[in-house]
Amino acid sequence: MTTTEPRRGRGPSPQKTAETQARIVEAARVRFLSDGFERTRMLDVARDAGLAKGTLYLYFPTKEALFEEVVSLMLGGAVQRLELEPPGPEETTWDFVRRALMPLATDEQAERRQALFRLILSDGQRFPEVLAAYRKxxxxxxxxxxxxxxxxxxxxxxxxxxxxxxxxxxxxxxGLLVTVWNHLFPNEALDPPDVFESYFDLLFDKAGA
Structure with missing residues (x-):
């Protein structure tokens, strides 16, 4: 008589894992930007993502790790463009900077990034882990x-x-100028694309452009 080993259970597929993580990070993004770092609770993030709290901790063991992933989601694109998409041989530095950084001021996530910067400015001094995540x-x-x-x-x-x-x-x-000014003087709000364009006009003389 032969025996067979119990069939091992199959874990979630990589696609399912990625989808669950994306759902968690999006729920956390909404919570952090609306409630701030201190008042955001892992329990609320798990509930918003439709998960048990224990499941959330399988993906992110701490709130600090979760916040770091939110920062990566919101700012990682600009970092990647600067680090992994270098200027072409004939591209002026001014054009490269505009290509790499202007989306921060013009795409559909621009207002959310300003909210993230305000969170970092307001909570960073009280919670060093907020600044640590942003710096890293x-x-x-x-x-x-x-x-x-x-x-x-x-x-x-x-x-x-x-x-x-x-x-x-x-x-x-x-970016810092727009964030601080528009927070202090919302009735005199600066237009982010105009500020970026004007600033880079001053920084670079556009030689060769």
Missing amino acids: VALDPVLSAARRIGARARARGEIGSDALERMPMLLIAP
């Missing part, structure tokens, strides 16, 4: 890319200063 996922990679962008532009004669290499945070200045 978005800020540090962008600053590193900004130094390379500044060096390229200076080598090509498109800017006459090493300021962008010394102070790479200048590259993200227009």
Whole structure:
């Protein structure tokens, strides 16, 4: 008489896993932007995603890990364009920066990103994990890319200063300006695309454009 081993249960498919994770992250995005970091509860995110709380923790063991994934979802595209889609040989640095960063001000997610920046500004000092997630996922990679962008532009004669290499945070200045100004003066709101375009006009002389 022969015996057979019990049939092993099959786990969820990669597609199912990806869909569940995407549902969790979207539910978390809505909660973080509406409630802030402190008041967002994992239980509420799980409920909004249609999951048991225990299932949520299988995907994201902490609220900090979940917030980091939300930041990656909302800002990762710009980081990827700066890091993985370098300027073409004949592309001016000004055109590359506009191509890489202008979508932040013009696509359908622009207002949500401003809300994320406001959350980071308001909660970052009280919750270091908020700033840590932002620095890891978005800020540090962008600053590193900004130094390379500044060096390229200076080598090509498109800017006459090493300021962008010394102070790479200048590259993200227009986004911060729009976020802070529009929060303080909503009745005098700045138009994000116009601010980005005007700022890069000042930063680069568009030599060769």
